[in-house]
Amino acid sequence: MAMMRCRDNEIMVVAELLEGRILPVTHEVIAFALALRGGDSQFIRMIVPGRDIQEMANELADAIGIDVIALEGDHLDPYNAEAWKMALSALLAEWNPRYVCIPHTSLGCDFAPGLAAGIEASCITAIEGVCNREGLITFTRSIFNGKVMMQVASDADMTVLTVLPGVFKAEEKFPTFPDHKKGRVEVVRVPEVLQKTRVLGMIRAEERDLDLSIADVIVSAGRGIGHEENLALIRQLAGLFSKSAVGCSRTVCDLGWLGYKHQIGLTGKTVSPKLYIACGISGAIQHVAGMSGSKYVVAVNKDPGAAIFQMADVGIVEDLTIFIPLVIDLSQTDPHSPA
Amino acid sequence: MMKILVCIKQVLDSDRPVRIHSSGKWIETDPHGLYRMNRFDEFALEEALRIREAFPGTWVDALSVGPERAAQTVRRALELGADEGIHILLDDERYRMPWETASRIAAYAGNKGYDLILAGVMAEDDMQGQVGPMVAEIMGYSSATAVMSEKLIPDDNRIYVERELEGGHREAFALTLPALLSVQSGINRPRYPALSHVLRARSQKLITIAAKTWNPPAPRDHVVCLVEPAPVKSSVFLSGSPLEKAEKLVKILRENAWL
Ligand SMILES: Cc1cc2nc3c(=O)[nH]c(=O)nc-3n(C[C@H](O)[C@H](O)[C@H](O)COP(=O)(O)OP(=O)(O)OC[C@H]3O[C@@H](n4cnc5c(N)ncnc54)[C@H](O)[C@@H]3O)c2cc1C
Numbered sequence A: 001m002a003m004m005r006c007r008d009n010e011i012m013v014v015a016e017l018l019e020g021r022i023l024p025v026t027h028e029v030i031a032f033a034l035a036l037r038g039g040d041s042q043f044i045r046m047i048v049p050g051r052d053i054q055e056m057a058n059e060l061a062d063a064i065g066i067d068v069i070a071l072e073g074d075h076l077d078p079y080n081a082e083a084w085k086m087a088l089s090a091l092l093a094e095w096n097p098r099y100v101c102i103p104h105t106s107l108g109c110d111f112a113p114g115l116a117a118g119i120e121a122s123c124i125t126a127i128e129g130v131c132n133r134e135g136l137i138t139f140t141r142s143i144f145n146g147k148v149m150m151q152v153a154s155d156a157d158m159t160v161l162t163v164l165p166g167v168f169k170a171e172e173k174f175p176t177f178p179d180h181k182k183g184r185v186e187v188v189r190v191p192e193v194l195q196k197t198r199v200l201g202m203i204r205a206e207e208r209d210l211d212l213s214i215a216d217v218i219v220s221a222g223r224g225i226g227h228e229e230n231l232a233l234i235r236q237l238a239g240l241f242s243k244s245a246v247g248c249s250r251t252v253c254d255l256g257w258l259g260y261k262h263q264i265g266l267t268g269k270t271v272s273p274k275l276y277i278a279c280g281i282s283g284a285i286q287h288v289a290g291m292s293g294s295k296y297v298v299a300v301n302k303d304p305g306a307a308i309f310q311m312a313d314v315g316i317v318e319d320l321t322i323f324i325p326l327v328i329d330l331s332q333t334d335p336h337s338p339a
Numbered sequence B: 001m002m003k004i005l006v007c008i009k010q011v012l013d014s015d016r017p018v019r020i021h022s023s024g025k026w027i028e029t030d031p032h033g034l035y036r037m038n039r040f041d042e043f044a045l046e047e048a049l050r051i052r053e054a055f056p057g058t059w060v061d062a063l064s065v066g067p068e069r070a071a072q073t074v075r076r077a078l079e080l081g082a083d084e085g086i087h088i089l090l091d092d093e094r095y096r097m098p099w100e101t102a103s104r105i106a107a108y109a110g111n112k113g114y115d116l117i118l119a120g121v122m123a124e125d126d127m128q129g130q131v132g133p134m135v136a137e138i139m140g141y142s143s144a145t146a147v148m149s150e151k152l153i154p155d156d157n158r159i160y161v162e163r164e165l166e167g168g169h170r171e172a173f174a175l176t177l178p179a180l181l182s183v184q185s186g187i188n189r190p191r192y193p194a195l196s197h198v199l200r201a202r203s204q205k206l207i208t209i210a211a212k213t214w215n216p217p218a219p220r221d222h223v224v225c226l227v228e229p230a231p232v233k234s235s236v237f238l239s240g241s242p243l244e245k246a247e248k249l250v251k252i253l254r255e256n257a258w259l
């Protein structure tokens, strides 16, 4: 297999904005790009797609000190996959960067693979790590809900990468940029073309369960509870604690066992209780995204290889239908009474 | 008449231990054969069946690219109610990158005139989330990922979709048909097979096409190796009998004044 040597050309980072502000995840992607370039920010350039974004591009270039391309088009804001792919592929064909780095967010996941497919680029998604083995650059990503890691290398001239949020530590400023403190800004205007995709607008999520945000202890159920009836165990366990709430994985909601307001994770609620007890949850990145801020994590899972143990303070490899009743029994007995 | 293609992948059931193959490039084939349909694709198939119910005359094809064993999953799609099952047969158990799979799906679907192609938001095994949007790009279809609702209106050449964002927010689009949707879990509640379909599926022949029929797509990337994640510190795990573990946990909970 051909070995790709890292070339000396550019890395482009596609910024993600929300209501006119750069999202923190963009800084993480810049941090990733820096890691990819061995800490050298000279060849990193940011693309900011949107409408009337020149001013913001200037601010950004000033603030973070890297060069910015303001990709201007009325049809680029709000986000429209078709318009973004078209504008970006034209830009990339001209600039021909080695890497295009995109946040692995709902937005990034939506346009990155199609963008890559259309410009004959490699596409590597949900990247958690990068390593350089004697010139062969490989990217690490989770498979099988985190039970195994996969290292992928590109064979193409251009590579589109989506970078998992929460992995690379964002820096606000780049000290490795001594020669000019401010980045330069270039404005590229894209003409509006006939669209097959029409944006109809945002729909806000329903109010989520307030209990989850204020709970000190969250007991969370995954598919591993096996049956809806076993929710009773989860509720009883939660009932042992004061200020507790019941959470769950998306799967449990999809099965109709609990309402979506209990869902914890990327597309559900983000929580940071003092204690999080994960019962029969595999620890997929999308779930972990919503609970990694928990102060203390207890995981009960019958599979010792489950990824949830990687972030647990205490792990119990047991069948939860046997284990949880024991815990409930024991905690209801007075610890001071002679057994 | 509307024509729908559903892309279904066969995956190893993830509750089973996964062992890295000696080649280091993919996982060991499971001798006990606990393979099943990717759960995200069950939602995609269910959505297609619901469209057929709402628009009688709609035709639903289910397609899988995979080795011999993938035929079971195509048959499962027939049991659930797909009209026709297509198996793009691969010669071996080697892992294919999303681009290679997408190219093969597009090669098959290219001249079939599908109005709508449905895929899952991602495969549970490789978690790439790429094949759907790539097929769309190759075929020039409009597309949306993480779709949580879809609506077709008679005599309108558009499909109205809502895609899911972080935190459960959504954004709505109207896509001109033909379109490809990557369907998110929870869009519907997948059904169980009806007996009549199960019986029909038993005798129905699959359309099996050797992947070799087409020139192999030039790969744009490759797996260098699979690795086990860093081992979990053994201090994390409680040891002993179930009862002993429960005692230890209760002790920890009490020491921290949670109980
Ligand atoms: C775009 C996107 C967004 C997503 N957003 C979210 C989200 O917000 N939240 C979320 O949770 N998921 C989300 N997901 C889904 C996520 O990828 C996983 O599919 C999901 O988290 C898996 O749920 P689970 O852990 O309950 O089930 P599984 O992964 O099936 O795990 C079940 C676990 O239970 C264990 N088990 C089985 N039986 C027992 C037993 N008797 N005792 C003990 N353990 C047992 C198994 O070993 C296994 O580890 C999202 C996916 C996508 C693609």
Ligand SMILES: Nc1ncnc2c1ncn2[C@@H]1O[C@H](COP(=O)(O)O)[C@@H](O)[C@H]1O
Binding pocket: B007, B008, B009, B010, B038, B040, B041, B044, B063, B064, B065, B066, B098, B101, B118, B119, B120, B121, B122, B123, B124, B126, B127, B128, B129, B130, B131, B132
């Ligand atoms: N081998 C395959 N055969 C049929 N469909 C597939 C295959 N691989 C992926 N897909 C489809 O593409 C979706 C995303 O897969 P992936 O890009 O591998 O995460 C899946 O949910 C399927 O709908």
